[in-house]
Amino acid sequence: MAAAAAAGVSEPPMVEQVITEFFAKSLHIILESRSPYDSSRNFTRPSPPSSPLAGSQPRDRWFNLALRDCPAALENFDLWRQSNLEPLVIDIVLLQRDNTRTASVGASRIIERWVIKYETTRSGNVIKNGGKKARSSSSQDHSLYRRAYSGSTVLFRSLYLVVRLLPAYHLFQGLNSSGRICPLSLSHKISSFVEPFTRAEDAEMKHYAFAPIETLFGSLSLSVSYVPVLELAAVPEQSTPMPPELIKDYVGSPTTDFLRKLDSLPSDGIAPACFPVTRRHSCSTEHGVRPSASPFPMSSEPHGRLQPRMPTDNSLTAYSNPHNTSSSGKKRNTVNEECYPSPPLSPNHPSHSPSSYPRNPFFRYESAPLSIPTVMAGGGGSRLPPSPRRKDKQQCSSQNENLTHSPNDKSILSKDLVKLSEFQNEKSLQKVLSFGNDDLMYFRGLKLTRTSSKLFIMDELDERELVFAWEDKDTIIDQLRRIDISDREDQGPSQEVGGSLTRSPDAAIGILMRILQNAPGLRERLLLPGPSSPVPQEPSSLQRVVTEEHGSRASSSAGVPSALLRSRTAADALEELNKYKEIKESILNRSKGHPCSTKLLEEKPADGDP
Amino acid sequence: MNCETCQLKELELEPTEIRDVLRCILHTIFFHRTLSLVRPKDVDCDFLEITYVQCGLPELEKEVDEKIDQFTAWVEKHPNRRSQICLSFFDEKQTPSPKRYSKSNSSKGLTNIGANALEETSTRRAALESSVNEVLFQIINFANEKKDHIPAIPDRIFNHEIMIPRFLGLCCPGPIHSSRHLGGHLSSKLIPLILEDT
Numbered sequence: 001m002a003a004a005a006a007a008g009v010s011e012p013p014m015v016e017q018v019i020t021e022f023f024a025k026s027l028h029i030i031l032e033s034r035s036p037y038d039s040s041r042n043f044t045r046p047s048p049p050s051s052p053l054a055g056s057q058p059r060d061r062w063f064n065l066a067l068r069d070c071p072a073a074l075e076n077f078d079l080w081r082q083s084n085l086e087p088l089v090i091d092i093v094l095l096q097r098d099n100t101r102t103a104s105v106g107a108s109r110i111i112e113r114w115v116i117k118y119e120t121t122r123s124g125n126v127i128k129n130g131g132k133k134a135r136s137s138s139s140q141d142h143s144l145y146r147r148a149y150s151g152s153t154v155l156f157r158s159l160y161l162v163v164r165l166l167p168a169y170h171l172f173q174g175l176n177s178s179g180r181i182c183p184l185s186l187s188h189k190i191s192s193f194v195e196p197f198t199r200a201e202d203a204e205m206k207h208y209a210f211a212p213i214e215t216l217f218g219s220l221s222l223s224v225s226y227v228p229v230l231e232l233a234a235v236p237e238q239s240t241p242m243p244p245e246l247i248k249d250y251v252g253s254p255t256t257d258f259l260r261k262l263d264s265l266p267s268d269g270i271a272p273a274c275f276p277v278t279r280r281h282s283c284s285t286e287h288g289v290r291p292s293a294s295p296f297p298m299s300s301e302p303h304g305r306l307q308p309r310m311p312t313d314n315s316l317t318a319y320s321n322p323h324n325t326s327s328s329g330k331k332r333n334t335v336n337e338e339c340y341p342s343p344p345l346s347p348n349h350p351s352h353s354p355s356s357y358p359r360n361p362f363f364r365y366e367s368a369p370l371s372i373p374t375v376m377a378g379g380g381g382s383r384l385p386p387s388p389r390r391k392d393k394q395q396c397s398s399q400n401e402n403l404t405h406s407p408n409d410k411s412i413l414s415k416d417l418v419k420l421s422e423f424q425n426e427k428s429l430q431k432v433l434s435f436g437n438d439d440l441m442y443f444r445g446l447k448l449t450r451t452s453s454k455l456f457i458m459d460e461l462d463e464r465e466l467v468f469a470w471e472d473k474d475t476i477i478d479q480l481r482r483i484d485i486s487d488r489e490d491q492g493p494s495q496e497v498g499g500s501l502t503r504s505p506d507a508a509i510g511i512l513m514r515i516l517q518n519a520p521g522l523r524e525r526l527l528l529p530g531p532s533s534p535v536p537q538e539p540s541s542l543q544r545v546v547t548e549e550h551g552s553r554a555s556s557s558a559g560v561p562s563a564l565l566r567s568r569t570a571a572d573a574l575e576e577l578n579k580y581k582e583i584k585e586s587i588l589n590r591s592k593g594h595p596c597s598t599k600l601l602e603e604k605p606a607d608g609d610p
Numbered sequence: 611m612n613c614e615t616c617q618l619k620e621l622e623l624e625p626t627e628i629r630d631v632l633r634c635i636l637h638t639i640f641f642h643r644t645l646s647l648v649r650p651k652d653v654d655c656d657f658l659e660i661t662y663v664q665c666g667l668p669e670l671e672k673e674v675d676e677k678i679d680q681f682t683a684w685v686e687k688h689p690n691r692r693s694q695i696c697l698s699f700f701d702e703k704q705t706p707s708p709k710r711y712s713k714s715n716s717s718k719g720l721t722n723i724g725a726n727a728l729e730e731t732s733t734r735r736a737a738l739e740s741s742v743n744e745v746l747f748q749i750i751n752f753a754n755e756k757k758d759h760i761p762a763i764p765d766r767i768f769n770h771e772i773m774i775p776r777f778l779g780l781c782c783p784g785p786i787h788s789s790r791h792l793g794g795h796l797s798s799k800l801i802p803l804i805l806e807d808t
Contacts, residue, residue: 066649150645151757157642158750160650164661165743173661211754 014145015215019084019118021062022152022213022220024077026116027090027190028060028067029156033163034092034112035188036176063153065160086192088116092168093187094230108187110201112168112226115194120218144216151213152220158210159222167230197225508577515580614759616752618745620692621738628685630655631742632678634662636697636772638746640674641665642753643699644767645760658739662746670767681774693775700769701761 011019060067081088092112163169168186175186197205202225209223623631634655641650644665651666664671681695 061647064645064647066647068649150760153645154642154753154757154760157645158754161638161641161663161746161750164652164663165746169661170659211757 011216011218012141012144014141015148016084018145018148018152019215019220020081022118023081023084023088023116025062025065025152025156026114026159026222027077027088029065029159030090030092030114030163031188032067033169034172034186036172036186063149063156065153065156082192084118085120087194088114089191089194090114090116091189091191091195093189094168094171095185095187097183097185109227110197111171111230112166112224113194113197113205114222114224116220116222118215118218118220148213148215148220155210155213155222162208162210162224166224166226167228168226171230511584512573512577512580515577515584614752614756616748616756618748619741621741621745623738625682625685625689627657627738628682629678630657631738632681632695633674634658634660634742635745635749636674636678636695637664637671638662638749639697640670640767640770642749643770644670646767655742657735658742660739660742660746665767667767674772677772677774684775688775695775696771696773698771698773700771 010016090113091110092114094109094111096107171184172186175182175184196202204227205225206228207223207225209221213220618635621631633653637653641648641663644667648665648667651664652661653664654661677695681693685691685693
């Protein structure tokens with residue numbers, strides 16, 4: 001071959017084959033444990049015809065060491081490998097990216113250099129057991145071949161182990177197993193000349209050389225220079241979004257029923273859709289490891305994509321360690337096996353404040369507890385009549401008649417009540433707010449919820465949200481007026497509910513409102529021996545109720561029993577509605593039979609309601 | 611008798627570390643002496659940051675585990691004692707007397723770690739890792755430097771024998787020849803635990 005010819009002597013063809021395969025096998029073993037991007041194709045190219053093993057042994061089985069994966073560099077090895085006399089220099093380079101978002105490479109450092117050489121000796125090697133032999137007999141050639149082959153076999157056993165004992169292997173393992181985007185990556189450079197190290201680099205390096213394999217006219221040598229300690233600097237970890245978490249005490253009081261219910265629910269179903277659902281340790285095809293300490297200047301953005309530099313490698317595919325799948329009963333390091341989870345890349349997790357949470361439309365972010373189950377159920381659908389549609393809401397005149405309070409419901413007349421209504425002659429705007437702290441009521445399609453200090457009026461269709469200060473009744477009235485004006489503009493012909501209030505939710509609500517409107521004052525109710533009969537009132541009566549409340553609140557508040565202060569729930573409201581229905585029917589029946597009694601009842605609310 | 615002997619560095623181990631370290635060393639020796647076609651298998655030590663290589667032969671793994679179990683059982687009965695494992699490879703040539711062409715011994719000293727040593731577990735573990743690395747490189751160097759005595763590559767593993775201490779006062783049972791190659795370790799076996807580099 002060319003190598004021997006240049007030296008004036010030539011090795012036997014079989015030995016030449018061993019020499020050629022020696023270089024290839026060395027490259028294979030080294031890159032297999034240093035380059036995470038190499039091909040995983042099974043290389044089964046047959047041996048050249050000149051080899052005694054031609055056709056019987058695939059290349060990966062040379063030297064009785066079966067390696068499954070074939071580095072991509074090896075595929076073109078024979079093409080660019082001109083001569084066995086040229087040394088094969090494999091530099092393992094530790095690369096650091098400047099920017100995790102770009103492929104730009106920052107610092108690079110050679111952490112290992114493998115040098116495989118075939119050096120000829122003109123005089124030839126003295127073969128034991130007889131001295132120098134002439135290449136006359138094929139048996140001698142075969143003997144030489146076997147010696148070179150067996151010696152190489154043992155050497156490659158050692159090489160296979162040494163590459164795993166050197167510090168770079170742990171780095172390779174971390175890069176190979178971790179799918180995270182990391183600032184560091186391993187690359188390799190193959191050349192046929194030895195670029196000398198600097199003094200500092202050389203002083204830092206340690207050297208190890210394998211025993212040379214002697215051939216007839218030369219020797220094969222393999223050596224490595226490596227950095228004994230790879231100190232990788234701590235890198236500021238990339239801030240990763242927190243995984244979705246359930247903050248139990250974020251909304252309102254921790255004692256909120258809804259929040260307690262959430263404890264029993266899987267977190268997957270609770271996390272709001274707008275949360276950034278990203279895994280803390282996401283796997284990707286990138287290879288990198290979070291360094292712990294290093295003299296390398298590290299960028300503040302450690303993550304990014306980096307492709308290895310390979311002179312002949314054009315295909316970058318995922319590298320799979322064949323030894324992980326070699327046989328059953330194997331034991332693997334936790335680093336290699338665990339892709340999930342990987343060590344946290346960033347110790348500095350973003351401080352997560354409640355304000356950074358995206359708002360859940362189902363939650364009302366208020367300080368006071370809310371009747372959230374009612375909200376989640378679509379506004380208390382199970383407990384209250386569903387919200388009437390806006391266009392079905394014209395029930396003013398007929399609703400007024402039935403809008404009375406239950407005579408037995410003292411909670412309505414608590415000191416927290418704010419009765420507010422505004423009636424007009426033709427189309428009344430009934431905005432009676434007479435519910436407790438946790439009540440949810442519907443009024444003409446408006447969802448009324450009240451906290452301890454604020455009143456929310458939301459139109460479910462428009463999702464308008466009017467927040468009123470509890471004490472600012474004038475503001476409430478004005479805004480409700482505006483709502484009414486806008487409603488009237490959109491509404492079609494009014495719908496007479498009248499006697500059909502029991503048939504539609506709108507009607508039921510209208511009736512409720514009417515009952516509440518016509519309910520007698522607290523004082524009167526307390527004084528009355530029996531259930532008070534709600535009396536349909538004129539629209540203006542509610543205005544009088546509000547006006548009188550200003551004056552009578554101070555005087556009546558002292559006398560309000562404590563029982564009236566109990567909070568009302570949707571169930572209570574529904575119960576009250578049913579009572580009102582009964583009262584209404586009784587009134588209707590009574591009015592038919594006794595028209596004079598209705599007049600008396602009409603006068604009583606004017607005496608000063610609380 | 612042509613027998614190459616390799617005396618490995620003595621190691622001090624906790625009882626929980628015996629199995630891991632023994633498997634690492636024994637399989638490394640077998641990997642260098644199994645010259646038939648093998649598909650190597652990487653194995654990571656449980657307690658050490660070391661990756662060693664097995665031949666990928668289930669029968670061999672089973673044999674090694676069995677011997678280690680026997681050794682471990684012996685150690686449990688004889689705590690705080692130095693003990694030795696001898697691994698020998700034989701040539702199958704038809705000769706009047708079997709030749710041990712290669713032998714690697716691993717000497718181990720055992721000690722019970724007291725409560726005070728627990729505080730230095732990480733330091734001790736790092737030192738043990740360094741020592742095991744030294745032992746592995748000892749095997750590598752010996753296997754690469756001493757190759758002339760290795761016969762032609764067979765199509766199977768060389769005949770071998772793993773000898774563990776079984777009898778009190780006797781290091782390795784077997785032919786008297788073996789005692790010659792063990793050197794002075796027979797007599798040193800019963801000496802109280804003393805760490806020394808050989």
